[in-house]
Amino acid sequence: MRYPVDTIARTILLLCAVQVVIVILGVFLFLGLKAFNVFGQGATITGFLFDTHWDPMGLGSADGIPAFGAGGLILGSLVITLGSVLIATPLSIGLALFLTDVSSPVLQKIFRPILEVFTGVPSVVIGFYGLVVVVPLLQALVGNLTGNHVTAGYGWGAAIIVLVIMILPTITSISIDALRAVPGSVREASLALGATRWQMMMTTVVPAAAAGLATAVVLGMARAIGETLAVSLVLAGHRVPSWDQPLFNIFFQPNVNITQYIAIDFGESYGAGRDAYFTLAFVLLLTSFIFVVVSRRLSSKKAYL
Amino acid sequence: MDTTALQAQNVRVTYDGHEALKGVTLDIPRNQITALIGASGSGKSTFLRTLNRMHDVTPSAAMSGSITFNGHNILDKDTDVIELRTKIGMVFQHPVPFPKSTFDNVAYGLRIQGERAPRSRGVVKLLGKRMIDWKKLEASTDRMESTVVQSLKDAALWDEVKERLHLSALRLSGGQKQRLCIARMIAVRPDVLLLDEPCSALDPISTRKIEDLLMKLKEKYTIVIVTHNMQQAKRIADYTGFFHMGELVEFDATKKIFEEAEKQLTRNYVKGYFG
Amino acid sequence: MNTIRTHARHRGHLSNALGIGLLWTIASIVALLFLGIIAYIMWEGVQYLFDPVFYGTREYGIGRELFNTLYLLILSQVLLLPIALGAAIYLTEYARTRALVDAIHFAAETLASVPSLVLGLFGVLIFVSYFGLGTSRIAGALALVCLNLPFALRLFENAITAVPHELREGAYALGATTWHTIWTIVLPSALPDIVTTTILTSNRVIGESAVLLFTMGLFSPANSLTLDWSLPGATLTTHLYNVTGPGAGTTGLSMHQEMIVTAGSAALLITVILLFNIFARVIGHAVSKSLAAE
Numbered sequence: 001m002r003y004p005v006d007t008i009a010r011t012i013l014l015l016c017a018v019q020v021v022i023v024i025l026g027v028f029l030f031l032g033l034k035a036f037n038v039f040g041q042g043a044t045i046t047g048f049l050f051d052t053h054w055d056p057m058g059l060g061s062a063d064g065i066p067a068f069g070a071g072g073l074i075l076g077s078l079v080i081t082l083g084s085v086l087i088a089t090p091l092s093i094g095l096a097l098f099l100t101d102v103s104s105p106v107l108q109k110i111f112r113p114i115l116e117v118f119t120g121v122p123s124v125v126i127g128f129y130g131l132v133v134v135v136p137l138l139q140a141l142v143g144n145l146t147g148n149h150v151t152a153g154y155g156w157g158a159a160i161i162v163l164v165i166m167i168l169p170t171i172t173s174i175s176i177d178a179l180r181a182v183p184g185s186v187r188e189a190s191l192a193l194g195a196t197r198w199q200m201m202m203t204t205v206v207p208a209a210a211a212g213l214a215t216a217v218v219l220g221m222a223r224a225i226g227e228t229l230a231v232s233l234v235l236a237g238h239r240v241p242s243w244d245q246p247l248f249n250i251f252f253q254p255n256v257n258i259t260q261y262i263a264i265d266f267g268e269s270y271g272a273g274r275d276a277y278f279t280l281a282f283v284l285l286l287t288s289f290i291f292v293v294v295s296r297r298l299s300s301k302k303a304y305l
Numbered sequence: 306m307d308t309t310a311l312q313a314q315n316v317r318v319t320y321d322g323h324e325a326l327k328g329v330t331l332d333i334p335r336n337q338i339t340a341l342i343g344a345s346g347s348g349k350s351t352f353l354r355t356l357n358r359m360h361d362v363t364p365s366a367a368m369s370g371s372i373t374f375n376g377h378n379i380l381d382k383d384t385d386v387i388e389l390r391t392k393i394g395m396v397f398q399h400p401v402p403f404p405k406s407t408f409d410n411v412a413y414g415l416r417i418q419g420e421r422a423p424r425s426r427g428v429v430k431l432l433g434k435r436m437i438d439w440k441k442l443e444a445s446t447d448r449m450e451s452t453v454v455q456s457l458k459d460a461a462l463w464d465e466v467k468e469r470l471h472l473s474a475l476r477l478s479g480g481q482k483q484r485l486c487i488a489r490m491i492a493v494r495p496d497v498l499l500l501d502e503p504c505s506a507l508d509p510i511s512t513r514k515i516e517d518l519l520m521k522l523k524e525k526y527t528i529v530i531v532t533h534n535m536q537q538a539k540r541i542a543d544y545t546g547f548f549h550m551g552e553l554v555e556f557d558a559t560k561k562i563f564e565e566a567e568k569q570l571t572r573n574y575v576k577g578y579f580g
Numbered sequence: 581m582n583t584i585r586t587h588a589r590h591r592g593h594l595s596n597a598l599g600i601g602l603l604w605t606i607a608s609i610v611a612l613l614f615l616g617i618i619a620y621i622m623w624e625g626v627q628y629l630f631d632p633v634f635y636g637t638r639e640y641g642i643g644r645e646l647f648n649t650l651y652l653l654i655l656s657q658v659l660l661l662p663i664a665l666g667a668a669i670y671l672t673e674y675a676r677t678r679a680l681v682d683a684i685h686f687a688a689e690t691l692a693s694v695p696s697l698v699l700g701l702f703g704v705l706i707f708v709s710y711f712g713l714g715t716s717r718i719a720g721a722l723a724l725v726c727l728n729l730p731f732a733l734r735l736f737e738n739a740i741t742a743v744p745h746e747l748r749e750g751a752y753a754l755g756a757t758t759w760h761t762i763w764t765i766v767l768p769s770a771l772p773d774i775v776t777t778t779i780l781t782s783n784r785v786i787g788e789s790a791v792l793l794f795t796m797g798l799f800s801p802a803n804s805l806t807l808d809w810s811l812p813g814a815t816l817t818t819h820l821y822n823v824t825g826p827g828a829g830t831t832g833l834s835m836h837q838e839m840i841v842t843a844g845s846a847a848l849l850i851t852v853i854l855l856f857n858i859f860a861r862v863i864g865h866a867v868s869k870s871l872a873a874e
Contacts, residue, residue, distance in 0.1 A: 003757045003758075003759075005757055005759045005760070006674075006757050006758050006759050009674070009758070009759040009762075010670070010674045012666065013666045013667065013669050013670035013674060014670050014674070015666075016662070016663045016664075016665075016666030016667040016670060017666070017667035017670040017671055017675075017684055018684075019663055019667065019729065020667060020684055020687045020688045020691060020729055020730065020733065021683065021684060021687040023691060023726050023729065024687045024688075024690050024691040024694075025687075026702070026706065027691070027694060027698075027699070027702045027726075030702060030705045030706060030710075031698070031701065031702055031705070034705065090606075091606055091609075091610060094602065094603050094606035094607070095603075095606055095607050095610050097603055098603040098604065098606065098607040099607070102600055102603050102604070102607075103607070104364065105364070111607075111611065113857070114611065114614055114615070115614075116857060117618075117853065117854060117857050118614045118618075120783050120784075120787060120853045120856075120857060121617075121618075121787070121849075121850060121853060122786070122787030122788070122789060122817050122849055122853070123787070123789065123790075124787075124789045124817045124818075124820050124821045124824075124849075125621065125787075125820070125846045125849055125850060126617070127821070127824070127825075128621075128820060128824050128842055128846050129617055129620065129621060129846070131824060131825075132624075133620065165613070165617070168610065183401070185397055185399050185401045186401050186403065187362075188359070188362070188397060188401075189397060189401045189403070189486070190403070190413075191359070191362060191390065192357060192359065192390055192394065192395040192396075192397075192490075193390065193391070193394065193413060193414040193417060193489065193490065193493060194387050194388065194389075194390040194391035194414060194417055194418065194493060195387070195417045196387055196592050196593060196595070196596035197596055197600060198595055198596040198598075198599035198600055199417055199592060199595070199596065201599070202599070203403075203413070203416075203417070204403050204404075207403075207404055207405070208403070208404045222693050225695070226694075226695020226696065226697065226698070227695075228695070228696070228697040228789075228790040228793075229789050229790055229793075229817075229821050229825075232821075232825060233821070233824055233825045236825075259695070259697050259790075262697060262701070263697065263790070263793060263826075264826060266701070266794060267793075267794060277701065278701060278705070281697070281698045281701045281702075284695050284697070284698050285694060285695075285698050288690075288693040288694055288695060288698075289690055289693065291693060292689055292690050292693045296686075296689070387592065387593070417592065418592070419591060419592065
């Protein structure tokens with residue numbers, strides 16, 4: 001039996017629910033349309049991905065011909081994302097294990113709020129901290145080693161450190177959920193067979209939570225690749241550094257990545273040059289989407305449901 | 306030979322001040338099946354868990370009294386609990402195989418103790434996947450492999466899983482999972498087997514298989530089983546202890562408990578007046 | 581029958597001690613790191629929180645940016661909450677086909693993964709250009725709504741599904757319509773969680789920056805302290821970014837004054853987030869207590 005008020009309510013509420021779909025479809029559609037313009041302006045896909053000369057407004061060349069080589073930007077994003085995930089993952093999972101299987105309930109009660117508060121700290125504040133503390137610190141530590149006495153604190157090194165700080169809470173929170181989802185009976189069974197606590201954790205709990213932990217890492221990666229302002233402040237570069245230097249040095253000088261360059265240049269761009277930034281944004285969009293799909297596949301592979 | 310495997314004296318357990326077990330004194334006879342019966346919350350599981358120091362896992366639990374095993378008081382502070390648990394094994398109500406292959410589940414207890422897996426003996430690669438050739442495994446003289454085979458046979462599971470030893474144990478049926486847990490437990494070669502309501506999550510056929518299994522195992526092991534199923538106790542137990550409200554009310558040969566118990570409370574329980 | 585080799589057992593105890601020690605070390609380092617960062621920021625900036633000039637609009641005052649943050653908060657929440665709540669109600673109480681619910685959840689998850697800068701660029705395309713709103717506070721608010729929609733939706737869904745089924749069944753058994761049940765039974769029961777959700781999304785709004793960079797701009801005009809939604813402006817976060825980074829030296833402030841702005845803004849933001857966090861917990865407890873007492 002249908003009641004009028006229910007029919008009206010249902011319709012209105014359905015419209016609300018559909019908003020989500022409309023928005024995400026709109027994002028893909030509009031960004032996608034704009035993104036592909038740039039290939040009509042002389043850019044090629046391989047050129048876009050692998051050339052490192054990025055000058056979408058053609059300001060750098062005498063006859064105003066733009067260059068759409070985003071390779072350097074993409075490399076920057078890849079390096080700092082992978083670097084930060086590699087460092088943050090063991091720390092996060094270690095912290096999560098500590099909170100679920102080692103610490104006393106009292107310690108957990110203290111730690112959990114700290115973690116929550118830290119998740120809420122705005123990225124720009126971390127970026128500010130990075131600029132004011134991490135960069136000078138790196139400068140002092142590394143400046144002499146690279147021969148760069150002024151700007152050695154900036155760049156990939158600082159960005160990786162800042163990103164680690166930012167994604168630690170994310171990976172930790174999701175890892176805690178994954179570890180908690182392993183039933184207590186698994187832990188009991190392991191201990192009853194004569195395992196030490198560490199053995200129990202490493203041989204049963206972590207393998208059982210593997211899918212959830214992998215999801216945590218993937219989501220941490222997604223967060224890292226999209227991080228903008230914090231990373232912007234410490235990368236502080238305007239062009240891709242030259243390759244004629246020791247690899248170590250490249251990590252410690254002003255550098256670029258996708259989000260940072262969008263942040264500094266998009267505002268002044270126009271026309272076809274602006275479209276190039278939409279292409280970059282679309283690349284980020286696709287990458288995040290892939291991460292979502294991967295994490296969903298992983299989530300469905302839980303050992304104990 | 307000493308006929309008592311475990312001697313409990315005045316064992317008391319409190320959770321945050323609340324007394325869950327009040328001074329239980331009991332001698333567990335060797336190579337017999339002892340059943341612990343009683344209503345929910347009567348303390349029978351609590352008592353069982355003192356025997357392998359499982360309460361250590363709960364921070365709010367405190368134990369007092371003594372439990373003598375092989376001449377030592379296992380409730381003592383400097384007992385090596387890890388080693389104790391390899392001599393007194395436990396199987397729980399819900400079968401919990403680890404997310405590993407059947408073979409690895411049974412070998413788990415051995416690996417924990419540092420036994421190394423042999424190199425590819427009995428293991429062949431088929432289409433890139435590791436398969437286990439059960440015939441090679443059965444013939445193997447390696448300590449780990451032969452222990453695994455023997456444990457699976459003792460647990461009456463070998464024939465059902467020998468073709469699938471490399472597959473995840475999570476795919477087994479409920480009854481098979483529980484027998485796997487039993488195989489896993491005896492692979493470590495304990496002296497005492499503790500079982501906490503092992504059949505309550507299983508169907509009657511699986512239950513029967515496990516009961517038959519336990520009757521055979523008592524030749525080699527001392528068995529203590531907590532059960533809320535009185536018929537089960539009658540069927541398989543040599544001795545029965547009746548718990549009520551944290552106290553051991555009566556302990557005697559099973560026949561005596563069920564037919565001519567001394568305490569009225571016991572008689573009321575076995576007649577089904579409360580439960 | 582002892583099957584343990586003694587040295588293997590010792591090795592087990594050793595690895596246990598080392599492993600657990602390692603975890604303690606990691607936890608301590610991370611805890612010190614987190615606390616250290618917060619302590620440092622507060623140390624540097626908390627003095628300015630007591631300076632009235634800081635809250636004004638002259639010199640190094642962040643008054644306009646503070647106003648923008650609050651304005652944006654209210655504007656975006658007013659737009660976000662009804663839509664998110666409505667969607668949550670639909671998904672939990674009205675939806676009949678599993679496929680539709682799954683599709684919407686998938687869409688929400690995908691939207692949640694979109695980096696905020698990318699959403700900001702989308703906002704520029706749609707709200708600033710296509711809808712012709714220009715770089716304005718309303719464009720920023722709409723972009724924020726898109727950003728927070730998945731998060732709010734998920735929390736609201738949790739809040740509503742947490743309401744025990746028996747409550748609904750009681751109402752249905754008395755002949756109430758679905759809507760009536762929702763309005764009179766489900767929503768009031770879910771109220772504590774709804775309030776908490778509001779506070780949590782507010783937290784995110786206050787801390788957001790990348791999405792506002794190009795939808796709202798970095799410069800707050802003189803007449804920012806009005807309700808005109810077509811004005812551009814910077815919020816606390818985007819202003820902090822601007823003064824620290826790209827706009828350093830261009831704001832007409834001395835270096836020392838710029839330092840005050842950045843340190844003070846950072847401290848202010850952390851204080852606000854902390855307060856909101858505590859607020860959320862306290863309110864959550866208090867509201868659920870008062871409901872339980874009825």
